[in-house]
Amino acid sequence: MSPDTILIVDALNYIKGFRYQIYCVAREMKVRMCTVFVVATHEHCRQWNHERPADQQYTKDTLDGLLLRYEEPSSMARWDSPLFTVTWVDDDVPGPQIWEAITEGNMKPPNSGTLSVAKAPTDALHCLEQTTTTLVSLIMTEQATLQGGGGLAKLPLSASLKLEINIPARNLTLSELQRLKRQFITVHKKAITLGTTERGAVDWSEESIAHKFVAYLEEHLKP
Structure with a gap:
């Protein structure tokens, strides 16, 4: 199935569940x-x-079962629309209308149920854990430099990545930072393991994780 191909499905579509797929x-x-x-x-x-031919015929019971299970399409069902109904003996097939429907008709946009799930890179969880652990260590070091007075602390995560965070004027304990780190990882771990349907590519780089974690800490650290 692709935008430049006309695909005709003429098997297994006798049940509405398959047509919905x-x-x-x-x-x-x-x-x-x-x-x-x-x-x-x-x-x-x-x-x-x-x-x-005799070896290709359905048995009576099998054919009766197929006829019984057949679920006719309905124009009221969104997955059957637009619907064109012609009888087997009808030579007047609405070809132009069918052609218009598949080449110029309304194109229904994907929704959250049909969007592809974007998977995170295989090292995303490791990067998440390592980046947040390093930032917690840097914050503890910077707090000692500020001597509990709070203020703007610089976090040199790498030679090319330097962040800043506003530390409250009180003593931040390692257990408090570790608790917030665990909460942050829990929130993002689900998206890593199960994927996400967010629009656009989700950035799992060290820089993106670091900026998100710093913003998370500034939002949740009590004065």
Whole structure:
């Protein structure tokens, strides 16, 4: 399935659940779709089955079961729309309307249920743990320099990455910073392990994690 291909699905779509799957994939791939319902009577189906070679015929019970389980498409169902219904004996197939539906019709945008899940890099969890641990250590060192007076502390995470954080004028304990670090990791760990449907690529770089953690600490550190 792709935007420059016309794909005709003519098998397994006799149940609405499968047609709904096609509908969801079409939305995810951002392609148009329509349903063409060719109506044939049960008598016609039994006649065609009887005319097939003996080794290719369905048994009576199997064919009756297929006819019983068949779920006709409905124009009221969003996954069957737009719906074009023609009878087996009808020579007047609405070809132009079908062509217009699949080339110029409304294209339904993907929603949160059909968006692809963006997975984090394999080293994202390690980077998350290491970056936050280093920042906690730097904050403890800088607090000693400020002698409990609080203020703007510089956090040289690397030669090219230097951050700043406003430390409250009180004694920050290691246990308090470790608790906030665990909370921060827990919040982001789920997105790493299960993926995310956020729009755009999620940045799991050291710089991005560091800026997010510093902002998280400044928001949650009590004066």
